[in-house]
Amino acid sequence: MFDSDSVVSLSNRVYRRRQIVNRVMLTLSGAAVAFGLFWLFWIIITLLTKGASALSFSLLTQPTPPPGADGGLLNAIVGSVLMAAVATLIGTPVGVLAGTYLAEYGNRGWLAPATRFLNDVLLSAPSIVIGLFIYAVYVAQVEHYSGWAGALALAIIVVPVVVRSTDNMLMLVPNSLREAAAALGCPKWRIITLICYRAARSGMITGVLLAVARISGETAPLLFTALNNQFLSFNMNAPIANLPVVIFQYAASPFEDWNRLAWAGAVLITLLVLGINILARSLFRNK
Template sequence: MSASDSTIVPANPVYRRRRRINRLMLALSGLTLGSGLFWLAWIILTLLVKGGSALSLSLLWESTPPPGADGGLLNAIVGSVLMSAVGTLIGTPIGVLAGTYLAEYGRRGWLAPATRFLNDVLLSAPSIIIGLFIYAIYVAQVGHYSGWAGAFALAILVIPVVVRATDNMLGLVPNSLREAAAALGCPQWRIVVFICYRAARSGIITGVLLAVARIAGETAPLLFTALNNQFMSWNMNAPIANLPVVIFQYAASPFEDWNRLAWAGAALITLLVLGINIAARSLFRK
């Protein structure tokens, strides 16, 4: 290779080839980005157009109606909030503690790698399998569907997301912080609680918010656990209404007013999940 071949000049064939490849990859990247944004915008626009007529205050203040009557989705919203809140409260501590063990205490041995592998399997498992699992170990034993069963299924979906986020965020905390605290005589549990958690707080909270966004629209596990309820109910020990199942049932019904409510509920969940993801990303940047 001559000296001119190794010089970065427009006439250099190596430079020209790399520049062509770079432009091609940039074009492909921009094309895929535009394609993703196009389908996302189309989905959101379709939801707003189809369900926009039903998006009103009555949607948030009235319960699901019988066919041919006006109503809203208040009972479904209340049921979804209850089960999502309970599922998050159950799954978050378990996920944080498991992720803490993986990052802080399980650096040696076979248990931590095996746990990470099983957590990845659970993270990618179809949610309907979680619903069938809770149905077999809880619903079939007590003999009835309930909000508690739905919350337990959602909690299992929360756990692997929080475990992954906690493990990754704690792994990014510099060891120099741990070593400095240990040099001052700080026990390991204090290092984890007062130093590592504070340093990784935004990332862990982001993981929890992403877990909430995931369970907000889950339908399959709730079909086998919470089922549905046409009336307003705060009783977690009985079948309870929830937005995903109501959307599933109303979208498949032959009644136009139910179809409009299904579109409105889908738009409501989509905007909620989109807002949670934007908030999580913004928090993570900070």
């Protein structure tokens, strides 16, 4: 005979066990989130505590000073903006076109899967390796450091981020939109530019913004390419100042005024990266 009471009691035991497991896992998940947020807030509070006092108008209007003198980070900010802008202009079209090929033309054959695999490898490659690569193929050949070399290194970092975001966003565009446009006689390239790009626009722009946020704080590749410059310079064919390298050098110096400028530069980069991430997630969240 089938005992309904035993089934109920068994189901109750199973339910209680699952409820306990669920509570344990929720507790562990919450603890992991709290652990990660603790370090994030600690880093931000430490940066603001040590760097907020050095934030001033002169920080944005004066170049880096010699030890014991007053100054700012104008030349480093200008150099970082120039190299990031050039890297974005170089890396974004390459990444968008490569991601478009993967999503729209790479449905068959071995090239698209191999490209995705290599792109993932490049996406996770240490930035210092990229800096050494540009040093070997460019800096060593022209025999001088330059802003162009730094921009090329940063562009290589931009490309895989844009490729991944473009590929993923275009893959999310429903095929029914493509089929409807093709049924009306629209050529493939117009389907991509007028329909697919518009549908995936928010995600693609978000990927570009996240790539800019990533290259804003890269130090290792610039040590082998752009190096540094103590003066305000717009010459991209010569060593040029940049915030990550200035922070690296000033933080390791024995001079307290340089240490304060290093903390101030770290605050500027942190606020920039946080601002770009917040902008990317809020501005295009519902589009």
